[in-house]
Amino acid sequence: xxxxxxxxxxxxxxxxxxxxxxxxxxxSGTSLVLSYPARVDYNTVSSGINYWNKALLSFPDxxxxxxxxxxxxxxxxxxxxxxxVSIGVDQAAFDSYNANPIFGSYSLMPDTYYKITTxxxxxxxxxxxxxxxxxxxxxKMDIAKSGYLLPLSITSATGTTIHGELKTTFFHxxxxxxxxxxxxxxxxxxxxxxEASGEGPNNGRVIHAFDNNPNTFWHSQWQGGTPGPPHWFSxxxxxxxxxxxxxILPRQGAGSNGRPKNVAIQVxxxxxxxxxxxxxxxxxxxSLQKFTFSSPTSAVRYIKVTITTLxxxxxxxxxxxxxxxxxx
Numbered sequence: 001x002x003x004x005x006x007x008x009x010x011x012x013x014x015x016x017x018x019x020x021x022x023x024x025x026x027x028s029g030t031s032l033v034l035s036y037p038a039r040v041d042y043n044t045v046s047s048g049i050n051y052w053n054k055a056l057l058s059f060p061d062x063x064x065x066x067x068x069x070x071x072x073x074x075x076x077x078x079x080x081x082x083x084x085v086s087i088g089v090d091q092a093a094f095d096s097y098n099a100n101p102i103f104g105s106y107s108l109m110p111d112t113y114y115k116i117t118t119x120x121x122x123x124x125x126x127x128x129x130x131x132x133x134x135x136x137x138x139x140k141m142d143i144a145k146s147g148y149l150l151p152l153s154i155t156s157a158t159g160t161t162i163h164g165e166l167k168t169t170f171f172h173x174x175x176x177x178x179x180x181x182x183x184x185x186x187x188x189x190x191x192x193x194x195e196a197s198g199e200g201p202n203n204g205r206v207i208h209a210f211d212n213n214p215n216t217f218w219h220s221q222w223q224g225g226t227p228g229p230p231h232w233f234s235x236x237x238x239x240x241x242x243x244x245x246x247x248i249l250p251r252q253g254a255g256s257n258g259r260p261k262n263v264a265i266q267v268x269x270x271x272x273x274x275x276x277x278x279x280x281x282x283x284x285x286x287s288l289q290k291f292t293f294s295s296p297t298s299a300v301r302y303i304k305v306t307i308t309t310l311x312x313x314x315x316x317x318x319x320x321x322x323x324x325x326x327x328x
Contacts, residue, residue, distance in 0.1 A: 030076055031163035032085070034154050038072035038131045045074055047166045062138045063214075063249065063288030069136070071152075071169065073121060074129045075160065083123040083159050087116055087132065090153035093168050097149065106149035106172055113141050114150060114171075134171075144179035147172060178244045180326040183210040185238030189271055189302065192232045193221035206233045209325045217251045219258075219321040231320045232306040236271065237327065240299040243267060245292035248282055249324035256284050257312030258320045264308065265291075267300040274304055284311045288324070303327060 035045035073085055089108075098105055117133045124130070134152070141148070153168040188206045195204035199219050202208065209218035220231050250259045260282045266274040280291045305325060310317050 031161040031166075032083070032154060032157050033074050033163045033166040034087075034152070034169055035072045035074055035166075036069065036169045038070045039074060040072075040129055042074045042076045042128065045072070045166065047169060062141065062143075064138045067136050067138060068133050070131050070133050072129050072131045073123055073154070075123060076128070078126050078128050079123075079159060081125050081159050083157055085121045085123065085154060086156045087119050087121065087152055088155040090151040090155070090168055093151040093153060093170070094149060097151065097170065104147075107146045109148035109150035109171070109173075113137055113148065116152070136171075141173065143173055143176045145175070147175035178328040180247060180328045181237065181241055183212065183326070186210055187236045187238065188233060189236050190232075190234045192230065193225075193227050194233075195219040195221050195223060198223040209233070209322050210235070212324070214249055214252055214323050217321050217323045220319045222319055226318050228318045229310060229320065230306050230308045232304060234271070234302060234304040236302055238301075240269070240301045241327070242299055243277060243293065243297040243303065244328050245278070245290065246280075247288055247290050247324070247326035247328070248322065249288045250282065250286050251321040251323045252286055254286075254321070255312070257310075257316035259284060259311040260307040260320055260322060261311050262307070262309040264306040265293075266304040266306065267297050268302040268304070269300055271302040
């Protein structure tokens with residue numbers, strides 16, 4: 001199962017099989033260091049080539065508006081004067097990392113994907129450490145075509161030296177190996193019901209579940225009848241694809257009532273004979289949710305979504321809705 005991951009690391013040592021090697025060791029020194037995650041104990045900071053795996057962060061929800069991570073600046077002993085520290089993106093470190101063909105190639109992370117909340121930081125006199133934060137904006141990140149690398153370094157410090165090997169943290173997000181398939185050629189081949197007019201001209205119908213607009217949605221019929229579950233729709237993707245899983249985005253700006261709960265995903269090569277690829281349970285929230293199948297399908301052209309149970313109170317276990325449906 002592929003996870004979308006944030007990683008923090010330096011240039012890493014490789015074992016002979018080509019995998020990254022992690023050596024968790026105590027260290028000592030006399031210079032200022034940068035640590036992720038934030039630490040108090042100077043001798044156990046997580047930074048440098050020995051902490052590639054230890055600093056790996058799971059980041060599964062790419063629809064999240066922001067996520068904050070805290071780092072620390074650490075001195076081996078307190079000084080009698082304030083230490084003024086600057087943090088910035090290290091182009092030289094980026095170039096050096098990308099120059100090694102074993103590591104693969106990344107694009108420099110655009111500054112619209114993150115914000116260093118306090119690029120200028122003070123370690124007060126008499127203190128050995130202080131913290132600062134970086135905010136990432138997952139919802140803005142497009143990782144379908146590239147992975148991104150963000151090397152953060154201590155660029156300057158007053159009254160102390162900077163550790164040569166423990167001054168940079170490499171945040172990176174991997175390219176999605178299975179980005180969602182384009183939906184422009186998708187055609188609705190069937191459905192249990194849809195609200196053709198009651199939700200307005202740009203809502204309610206099944207096509208609005210794959211229009212790449214999170215603010216529109218498919219809604220089961222409620223004008224002139226309210227058929228209950230199971231609710232379903234089927235799609236011709238226009239070409240045969242290996243399906244590794246699906247994304248579901250519940251309707252935005254609405255509560256639990258009508259949200260899909262238990263859902264069967266079926267696939268077909270001809271649109272008539274269906275095989276269940278995976279039964280999934282959608283969480284009761286409004287986040288984009290990713291479901292990776294236990295095993296990918298063979299090449300299929302048609303996909304069917306059947307909602308058998310719903311979230312919400314019992315009185316509203318009749319209708320359903322969905323903002324976006326994606327296949328990868």
